[in-house]
Amino acid sequence: MKLNELTIKEAVEGLKGKKFSSVEITKACLSQIEKHNPNINAFLTINEHAFDEAKKADEARESGSNTSLLGIPIALKDMYLTKGLRTTAASHVLENYIPQYDATVVQKLKDAGVVILGKTNHDAWAHGSSGENSDFEPTKNPWNKEYVPGGSSSGSAASVAADMAIASTGTDTGGSIRLPASFTNTVGLKPTYGLVSRYGIIAMASSLDSIGHFTKTVEDSAIYLNVTAGNDPMDATTTKNKTPNYLEDLNEGIKGLKIGVPKEYFTQGLDSNIKKNIEGAIKKFEELGAETVEISLPHTEYSLACYYIIAPSEISSNLARYDGIRYGNDRTHFGDEAVRRIILGTFTLSSGYYDAYYKKAMQVRTLIKRDFEQAFEKVDAIISPVSPTPPWKIGEKTDDPLAMYLSDALTVTANLAGIPGLAVPSGFIGDLPTGFQILGPQFSEKLLFRIGHAFEQTKERRVLDI
Amino acid sequence: MEYQVVIGLETHVELKTKSKMFCGCSADYFGLEPNTHVCPVCLGLPGALPVPNKTAIEWCVRIALALNCKISSVSKFDRKNYFYPDLPKGYQISQYDQPFGLNGWIELKDKRVRIRRVHMEEDTGKLIHADVEKNRSSLIDFNRSGVPLVEVVTEPDFENTQQVTEYLQKLRQTVRYLDVSSADMEKGDMRLEPNISLRSNTTNTTNRSNTTNDLDLPPYKVEVKNINSFRFVAKAIDEEIKRQSEILDRGETPEQETRGWDEKKGTTVSQRTKEESHDYRYFPEPDIPPVILTGDQILNIKKQIPELPDEKITRFMGKYKITDYDADILTRERSIADYFEQAVKDGSKHKLTAKQIANYIINKKPDIEKTVPAELAELILSTRGTTEISSQDLKKAIEQVLLECPKAVEDYKSGKTQVLGFITGKVRALLPPNASTEGIRELIEQALK
Numbered sequence: 001m002k003l004n005e006l007t008i009k010e011a012v013e014g015l016k017g018k019k020f021s022s023v024e025i026t027k028a029c030l031s032q033i034e035k036h037n038p039n040i041n042a043f044l045t046i047n048e049h050a051f052d053e054a055k056k057a058d059e060a061r062e063s064g065s066n067t068s069l070l071g072i073p074i075a076l077k078d079m080y081l082t083k084g085l086r087t088t089a090a091s092h093v094l095e096n097y098i099p100q101y102d103a104t105v106v107q108k109l110k111d112a113g114v115v116i117l118g119k120t121n122h123d124a125w126a127h128g129s130s131g132e133n134s135d136f137e138p139t140k141n142p143w144n145k146e147y148v149p150g151g152s153s154s155g156s157a158a159s160v161a162a163d164m165a166i167a168s169t170g171t172d173t174g175g176s177i178r179l180p181a182s183f184t185n186t187v188g189l190k191p192t193y194g195l196v197s198r199y200g201i202i203a204m205a206s207s208l209d210s211i212g213h214f215t216k217t218v219e220d221s222a223i224y225l226n227v228t229a230g231n232d233p234m235d236a237t238t239t240k241n242k243t244p245n246y247l248e249d250l251n252e253g254i255k256g257l258k259i260g261v262p263k264e265y266f267t268q269g270l271d272s273n274i275k276k277n278i279e280g281a282i283k284k285f286e287e288l289g290a291e292t293v294e295i296s297l298p299h300t301e302y303s304l305a306c307y308y309i310i311a312p313s314e315i316s317s318n319l320a321r322y323d324g325i326r327y328g329n330d331r332t333h334f335g336d337e338a339v340r341r342i343i344l345g346t347f348t349l350s351s352g353y354y355d356a357y358y359k360k361a362m363q364v365r366t367l368i369k370r371d372f373e374q375a376f377e378k379v380d381a382i383i384s385p386v387s388p389t390p391p392w393k394i395g396e397k398t399d400d401p402l403a404m405y406l407s408d409a410l411t412v413t414a415n416l417a418g419i420p421g422l423a424v425p426s427g428f429i430g431d432l433p434t435g436f437q438i439l440g441p442q443f444s445e446k447l448l449f450r451i452g453h454a455f456e457q458t459k460e461r462r463v464l465d466i
Numbered sequence: 467m468e469y470q471v472v473i474g475l476e477t478h479v480e481l482k483t484k485s486k487m488f489c490g491c492s493a494d495y496f497g498l499e500p501n502t503h504v505c506p507v508c509l510g511l512p513g514a515l516p517v518p519n520k521t522a523i524e525w526c527v528r529i530a531l532a533l534n535c536k537i538s539s540v541s542k543f544d545r546k547n548y549f550y551p552d553l554p555k556g557y558q559i560s561q562y563d564q565p566f567g568l569n570g571w572i573e574l575k576d577k578r579v580r581i582r583r584v585h586m587e588e589d590t591g592k593l594i595h596a597d598v599e600k601n602r603s604s605l606i607d608f609n610r611s612g613v614p615l616v617e618v619v620t621e622p623d624f625e626n627t628q629q630v631t632e633y634l635q636k637l638r639q640t641v642r643y644l645d646v647s648s649a650d651m652e653k654g655d656m657r658l659e660p661n662i663s664l665r666s667n668t669t670n671t672t673n674r675s676n677t678t679n680d681l682d683l684p685p686y687k688v689e690v691k692n693i694n695s696f697r698f699v700a701k702a703i704d705e706e707i708k709r710q711s712e713i714l715d716r717g718e719t720p721e722q723e724t725r726g727w728d729e730k731k732g733t734t735v736s737q738r739t740k741e742e743s744h745d746y747r748y749f750p751e752p753d754i755p756p757v758i759l760t761g762d763q764i765l766n767i768k769k770q771i772p773e774l775p776d777e778k779i780t781r782f783m784g785k786y787k788i789t790d791y792d793a794d795i796l797t798r799e800r801s802i803a804d805y806f807e808q809a810v811k812d813g814s815k816h817k818l819t820a821k822q823i824a825n826y827i828i829n830k831k832p833d834i835e836k837t838v839p840a841e842l843a844e845l846i847l848s849t850r851g852t853t854e855i856s857s858q859d860l861k862k863a864i865e866q867v868l869l870e871c872p873k874a875v876e877d878y879k880s881g882k883t884q885v886l887g888f889i890t891g892k893v894r895a896l897l898p899p900n901a902s903t904e905g906i907r908e909l910i911e912q913a914l915k
Contacts, residue, residue, distance in 0.1 A: 081513045094512070101506050103513055200506075200513040207752035236517045236754050314752060317547050320556020321510050325606075349547070349747035358749060 004028035004163045005463055008072055008220040011166055015061060015071050022061075022071025025166070026054035026115050029073045033117065033164045036466055040162055041139050042155040044078050045086045046118040053115040060113065068227055070113030075165035077156045078119040079126055080106055081200040085116070089202045090134045091124040092333035093322050103200025104232045105169065105211055112227045117165050120155030124335050125319065126171055126204045128152045129179055129407045132398050133337045140394065141183060142464055144431050147391040150180030153214070157184040160214045161433075162466055167224055171201060172210045174307055175386070175411025178423035182386035182435030185425045185462060186214045187452070189221045192442045193418035194239050196225075197232030205314035208307075208415040217461065218424060218452035222246035225445060239443070249446050254454045255289030260379035264300035265410055271389045273429045278385050278436050281426045281455065285383070288454050295379060297371040300413060302364050307412035308405060309348050309361035316345030340401065369417045372439075381451055382439040385410055390429045414439055422448040424455055428462075467715055469664035471707055472684060473630060474622035477637060478615050478657040479647050480589065481525050486612040487588045488516030488559065495609035496653045500594070508612035510554030515753050518543070522614035523566070523586060523757060525646040527767045529616055530567025530584035532640050532774060537764050541566050543586075543751040548744050551606055552591040560587035560617075562748040566757075572620075572640075573776060574632050580621040589613040616647075622661070622683060627700040630660065634696050639775055643800050651695055658699045661689040662706040664714055686722040690734050693727045702727045705734050778803055786810060786820035795828050802827070808839035815895070816843045841887070844894060860906065863896040864913050878914055886910065 003025045006014065014020050030050060037043050047053075050073065057071035078088050081099040083106075088094045102110065110116075123133035131154025132138040139154035141147040142162035149158045153170030157180030160168050170177040172190035181188025189212040196211040203209060211228065215221045229243040261282060266275065282292050319342055324330030334342070348357035375382060387407055397403045414421040419442055425435045438448045486493045489507035506514035527537055544562035565585030572579050591611040595604050618637065624630050638656060641647040649655050663684040688710065690702045706725075713720045724743070725734040738744075773781070775797045782793040782803075797803045806827055810820045826832070826846045837845065867889060868875055877885045889910055 087512070089512070097512070099513075100511065198513075199515050202512045205752075234517060235515050237515075237752075313749060317545055317557055317747070317749070320547060320549065321512070321554060323549060323556060325551055326554070327512075346747065349749055351745050351747070354747075354749070 001463075002028055002163070004032045004166070006166060007216045008069070008166055008223050009217070011072055012068070012070075012223075016066075022054040022057040022073070022115060023051065025071065026050055026073045026117070029117055029164055029166070032162065033159075036142070036162055036164065039140065039145060040142055040158050041137050042120055042158040042162065042164060043075065043118045044088060044090065044121050044136055044155070047085055047116045050115055050117050057113055057115060065113070067111065067113040068223065069109065071115060072113070072166050073115040073117050074109065075117050075120045075156055075159045075168040076106065077122055077153050077168070077170050079122065079171050079202045079204075080119075080169055081202070082106055082116065082119065085119065087119065087202070088136070089125050090122050090136055091335065091338065092135045093329045093331075094327055095333075096328050099200075101200060104197040104234055105228050106200065108227055109169075117159075120153070120159055120168060122154050122156070122176075123152035123337070125202070125315070125338050126152040126173060126176055127315070127337045127341055129175065129404050130154070130392070130394075130397065131180070132394065133335060135333075135335050138394055141391055141432070142466060143184065143433055144391075146393055147432060148183070148394055150183035150387070150391065152176040153180050156214050157181055157186055157188070160184070160186045160216060161464055163464065167213060167215045167220060169211070169213050171204065172212050172411075172415065172421075173204045173208045174311060174408045174415050177210075177212045177214065178386050178411050178414075178421055178437050179407065181214055181423035182425070182437070183391045183433060185428075185433035185435070185464070186216065187218050187221050187425065187456075188212065188214050188423040189225065189445070189448075190414060190421040190423075191225065191229065191445060192239075192420045193415070194237050195230075195243070195420070195443065195445070196228045197230075197235040197238050199232055199234040203314075203318040205311040206318060207314060208311060210415065218422070218449055218456050219247070219250060221422070221452075222250060222445075222449045229445075241443070244446055246446050246449055249450045250453050252450050253288065254285065254451050257290045257381065257451065258379045259285055259290050259292045259451070260295035260375055260382040261292055262295050262297045262300070262375070262382055262384055264297050265384040269388050269406075269409075270385060273390065274385050274388070274434060277427055277429065277434050278383070281436050282383060284455060284458055285451075288458070290451075292383070293379060295375050295382070297368075297375060297413070299364065299367045299371050303368055303413045303416055304405065304409050306361045306364040306368065307408065307416060308344070309357050310365065310416075312341040312345035313349050313358050314345065315341045316343075316349065337401070365416050368413055372413075372417045372419055372441075376441045380440070381444070381447060383436055384439065386423050386435055386437045387411075390434055391432045411437070418442060420445050420448055422452050424452045426455075427459075467711070468667045469707075469711055469714060470667050471625050471703075472622045472663050472665055472687075473624035473626075473703060474661045474687075475620045475624065475630060475633065476659040476661075477618045477634070478659075479529070479618065479637075479641050479649065480655045481522055481614040481616060481646055482648050483519060483522050483525065483614055485519060487519050487522055487586070487614040488612055491612065493613045495613060498609055500605070500607035500609060503609045504611070508554075509608055510556075510611075516559055516751075518754055518757070519614060524767050524770075525644070526566050526584065526586040526614075526616045527759065527764065528644050528646060528771055529618070529641060530570065531764075531768055532644055532771055533567065533570040533572060533581045533584060533618065535567030535570030535581060535584050537567055537759060538564055539759055539761075540564065540756055541759070542756040543754045544748045545751050546587075547747040550590070551604065552593050552611070554591065554608065554611060558588060558590065559751055559754070561585035564756075566759075572633060572636055574629060574636065577623070577629060579623045579629070579633055582619045582621050584616060584618050587615050587617060589615050622663075622687075627703050630703060631696055631700055634658065634699065636775070639798060643772060643774055645772075654694055656694070658693045658696075659689060659691055660693070660699055660703055661687045662703055662710070663687040663720070664707065664710045666714065686720055688720060688722070688734075689724045691724055691726050691737065698727055698729065701732065702734055705732070709734070772800070782806075786824065788821055788824045792824045792828060796824060802834060805834045805839055809842045812840040813843040813846070816847055818843055818846060822846060840891065844891070847894070860893075860897070860909060861913075863893050864910055866896065867892045868913060875914065
């Protein structure tokens with residue numbers, strides 16, 4: 001196995017056992033990037049200091065340091081502010097923006113010893129489900145380059161799928177981690193709202209933004225969350241509670257767990273192959289000793305409408321600061337999708353319309369939240385598809401924003417409810433990957449890892465032969 | 467024609483907290499090098515998030531309580547969206563429908579003015595228009611960006627400028643008593659926005675109640691923005707009354723608009739009409755969870771409120787038997803009121819009455835920074851100069867004190883001349899209370915040689 005194909009766990013073990021160095025893993029990743037990024041377009045910026053950082057990590061290990069991600073090369077979505085390293089939000093507006101500070105999560109990752117390979121492509125400002133809204137050309141699905149890798153965190157997902165990085169970061173406001181994870185055969189975690197700090201990550205919709213990551217395995221996802229989770233005095237919405245060790249229950253198995261299957265997520269519009277695939281997964285759960293029951297989340301049908309009012313409202317306000325006075329490029333540099341959302345959100349917040357749109361949407365949001373609360377009184381976790389369809393061809397939906405929005409129908413609910421969701425690969429439809437998501441109550445990440453890990457153990461991890 | 471004047475007032479009070487409203491930067495900005503007290507949060511950089519300042523919230527609640535407001539157990543912050551170069555986020559964090567304080571009042575001499583709301587918000591940066599390398603430029607100083615502001619909004623209860631001035635003086639006095647704002651007009655710590663309209667007297671002769679009936683408000687109002695002195699507020703109101711009367715006299719209705727005060731011309735000028743008015747697209751600030759205040763927390767804040775001028779006046783009149791006029795003057799500033807009370811205590815040893823001390827403070831205006839209250843009694847006695855005392859008696863008294871206090875004598879001789887005040891006091895205590903003490907210090911000094 002090549003070094004860039006390692007998981008975090010394997011890499012850390014090898015580094016500890018001095019089988020190889022961080023410089024060697026980093027080199028392997030950088031050469032993979034060099035070879036394949038021109039075709040995949042996962043990276044917007046390569047960190048020129050990656051090699052030096054790897055050297056430093058090796059030296060640190062030599063002198064006794066043993067931080068949890070020491071020497072692990074990762075990629076960061078270009079929504080994460082990195083001090084001194086260009087951060088664009090994949091938008092022409094911030095084309096040349098060099099941040100003055102690191103996001104809290106970036107700081108935590110640096111403290112844990114990571115090597116930053118570079119900044120990944122995504123839909124500009126994280127607006128999109130395919131990666132095609134990037135102002136710097138779409139990212140391609142490494143499994144089949146004619147197809148989208150899912151969005152918005154397209155480059156981060158592709159970078160892990162194509163073994164350009166050992167792991168990567170994403171943001172999930174309406175599915176932007178889980179959807180590309182399921183399209184690229186990677187594990188994607190959308191943590192509970194408020195578990196991971198948003199400070200220093202360019203805001204899309206502040207009440208929905210969740211800061212998560214892509215890994216090759218569920219176990220890696222837990223290792224990673226152990227670094228990023230927890231209170232941040234700079235983010236007033238982060239939890240005050242102490243966070244657990246997310247690896248703790250990983251091997252507990254799922255015997256006796258009650259897993260809900262929401263009937264509203266299996267209606268018309270769900271692709272038959274996806275349906276078949278997830279039914280297979282449900283069967284696996286039963287074989288592993290879990291009980292699966294049909295449940296109802298009755299307000300599901302309103303979630304997409306609700307989301308596409310709240311998100312643009314907050315977006316219109318969050319993007320106001322890019323007014324051309326301080327960040328180089330003015331407002332004419334916003335792409336079509338950003339403009340669409342700014343106009344939508346400005347409208348829904350306007351006096352006379354606020355009550356009919358924003359306020360109503362917030363009320364519906366409360367109902368959706370309650371749906372989940374009631375469901376979690378009956379079941380431990382919920383399993384559902386991530387995307388109603390498999391990956392689509394690049395260009396297929398770009399002229400139809402509504403069709404694009406519909407691909408978020410099954411993911412926005414977790415953001416509206418503030419609950420965690422873990423996307424786990426569950427096989428292939430043709431040559432394209434698919435996956436399901438496990439949803440749990442707020443702060444139940446440990447349980448989600450336990451379930452995901454149990455499922456993952458039943459099959460061989462498929463490495464992309466690119 | 468005669469009109470009834472209807473005035474409401476919005477007042478911004480800048481708090482003197484150590485740090486800004488939503489970040490750790492120093493809130494001190496006056497006269498500083500531009501952009502030296504800034505960070506990602508108050509610069510509104512991408513990714514930065516606001517974390518509310520607990521002290522600022524407590525102080526806002528303190529003001530609201532002092533103004534007899536009901537305190538909301540659940541309050542929240544909202545975003546007020548508008549574009550202006552001094553507003554780095556493109557929105558101001560303020561409070562919309564759930565402010566900290568609601569429905570209070572301020573008692574004026576002959577009227578109670580209702581307070582509609584007391585809320586918290588952040589200040590903006592400051593634009594400086596200057597020539598830079600010979601180019602006319604607009605520069606932005608963000609030192610003030612994010613400094614905590616409390617906005618106090620009244621109902622339209624004022625009928626004339628005198629009431630407005632009295633209200634403002636009282637509000638300024640209150641926030642100073644509460645020790646939450648310097649309320650220094652020169653530094654822009656208080657910014658005032660009156661809204662003025664006129665109601666024809668004839669249409670409303672039956673309704674002359676003390677509090678304005680909101681249903682009878684004129685169909686328009688004119689707001690004058692950002693005035694920074696009490697005098698200019700009065701002037702602006704007078705100008706508006708004149709201007710609006712003329713329009714009404716012609717049988718027209720003044721336009722609903724926002725006007726600015728032009729200091730040079732001494733008049734108000736139109737800034738925006740109703741059609742151009744902003745839609746601020748308020749919505750709940752998602753970056754800050756709602757603020758919950760428990761009964762205990764509110765009680766604790768209440769405990770930190772010192773005795774306020776109104777109570778103090780009543781107590782002074784009762785306890786010290788002084789007139790309301792005197793009590794009013796003595797309580798204008800908390801430091802003077804405290805000084806007065808200490809001086810009364812010290813003066814009682816010299817059998818001085820509170821009235822005598824009050825008179826002296828009011829008429830002679832001693833520098834309370836330089837004269838300690840104990841010395842004030844002596845000052846009063848010395849100026850009164852009633853009984854001349856024989857130099858023999860005086861010498862005797864001095865000798866006695868010097869014998870009784872060898873330590874003081876020793877201190878004086880070793881150079882600690884400040885001990886002279888102590889010795890002088892001791893000597894005076896031996897003399898009749900109304901003795902003239904002219905030259906007493908010199909005599910003691912001679913004796914010490």
